[in-house]
Amino acid sequence: MELLKRKIDDYLITWKQNAERLPLIVKGARQIGKTVSIQKFAEKNYKSVVEINFVLQKQYKKIFDDGFEVDTILKNISLINPDFEFISGQTLLFFDELQACPNCATSLKSFKLDGRYDVICSGSLMGISYEEIESNSVGFKEDYEMYSMDFEEFLWAKGYREEQIEEMYNKMVSITPLSTVEYEIMLENFREYMVLGGMPAIVKLFVTNKNYSGTLKMQKQILLDYEEDITKYAKGLDKGKILNVYRKIPTFLGKENKKFQISKIESGARNREYVGTVEWLISAGIINACYCLETPELPLKGNDNADNFKLYFGDTGLLVGSLDEEAQEDLRANKNFNTYKGAIYENVVGEMLKKQGYDLYFYRNEKGTLEMDFFVRDSESLVPVEVKATDGATVSLNNLIDKEKYTDIKYGIKFANKNIGYNGKFYTFPYFMAFLLKRFMKEKSR
Secondary structure: OOOOOOHHHHHHHHHHHOOOOOOEEEEOOOOOOHHHHHHHHHHHHOOEEEEEEOOOOHHHHHHHOOOOOHHHHHHHHHHHOOOOOOOOOOEEEEEEOHHHOOHHHHOHHHHHHHOOOEEEEEEOOOOOOHHHHHHHHOOOOEEEEOOOOOHHHHHHHOOOOHHHHHHHHHHHHOOOOOOHHHHHHHHHHHHHHHHHOOOHHHHHHHHHHOOOOOHHHHHHHHHHHHHHHHHHHOOOOOHHHHHHHHHHHHHHHOOOOOOOOHHHOOOOOOHHHHOOHHHHHHHOOOEEEEEEEOOOOOOOOOOEEEEEEEEEEOOHHHHHHHOOHHHHHHHHHHOOOHHHHHHHHHHHHHHHHHOOOOOEEEEEOOOOOOEEOEEEEOOOOEEEEEEOOOOOOOHHHHHHHHOOOOOOEOOEEEEEOOOOEEOOOEEEEEHHHHHHHHHHHHHHOO
C-alpha cells in the first residue's frame, strides 16, 4: 500500500516553489506523520537529503558547538558522517526531533542568509521550549502546524477522489440535500473515523485489513507513549499533576456541562498547584482547550475567560481509546455511544474546527439556561455552532439568533444526524461535513 496522502504534501511543494522560502519548522503532536511526509517530499524533490534525528543520533547535537556558520556546521556533520553530500541548490537538510536540540533553531538564520541549502525541522513540541526556539530564529523561519489526519485525509486513505468531496461541498454551498446513498455511506465513513481517529498508523492498518483488528491495541499504545513522554519531557512542572489532568479529561467530558475543574481532579487540588499543566498539554498538541466567552459577541479573542474552559482530546480516536473496553466494543459493534455520545460528537467537531485553524470558544451563562458548544465568525458576524447528539430542540440556538441583544449574531450552524437544510435562521449539516465549514463560511461571506 502506498504512503497516505496528506495536506502537508501540497504545502511543501508550494513552499519549495517560493524563491524567498525560509527554513521551515513542522510542529505537532507525536506520531501524526510529520517525519514520513517530509521524507516522502525530500526523496522526490532533492538530489541529496541530509537527515539527522537529534533523539536517535545524539552525537549530532554537538555540530553547533563551534558556532553557527553554515560551513562550520557542515564540516562537523561531515566529520560524523563523511557519506553526506552537500550540493548547492539541490540539498535538503532535514533536522528531526528539534525539541532535543534547541541550538539547531539558532542556526536557521545562518542557513537563510547563506541561501545554498533548504532546511526543514520537525519537532513534537513535547517538552520543546518553543519560546527559546522562537526568540532564536525570529524572522528567519516559517512554521507549519500539523495534526493527525482530518476526515478528508481519511476519505482519501479509503480511496475517495477529490471530485467526490467537491461534489459533497457543492451540495453544502447550494443547500441541496444529499441522496440517501450519499448520506448513509458518508455517515458510516464518519463513524469509522470517530472510532479510529486520525493517527496515520491506525488508519493505515484499518484500510489495509478492512476491519478494526489491532486498532484498539495501537490506540492504547499511543496513549501510553504520550504518558511516557509526559514523564520524560515535562521539565520544571509536576509530572504527576500533568498526568492527573490528562487522565481525567474523559471523566469531565462524560459530565453534563463538560467544564474542566482542577478542584475535582483530586481531593484538595488547588488551581495554583496546577499552573502550567493544562498549557503544557495544549502546547504538546495532545489536547484542545475551548474557552468560555464572557458574552456572546465579537471579538472572540480577549472576550474569553481563561479560567473557564473545556478540554478535548486532539484526536477523537484517542478519546475513544481511553474509555473502558466494553464501551469500545459497544461502539464498534452497535454504534452505541451511550453516556459519552454528546462528548464524542462534541470532541470530533471541536477537533475538525481546530484542524481548519479555528480557536475554540463556547458560551454558558451563569444560570445554565443558555449555552452554545462553539462559535466561529464570518467577515461581519458571530456564528453560534451547535452539535446535537440527539434530535432535540435547539432552544439556545434560537434564542441567540432571535434576541435583539445579541447584535453580532445573524444566523447559526447546527451539526446533527440530519441532512443539509436551512430554515431561515440556521443551517443544518450532517456531522461529517464539519471539515468543510471554513470553506463554506468564506464562500458565504463573499
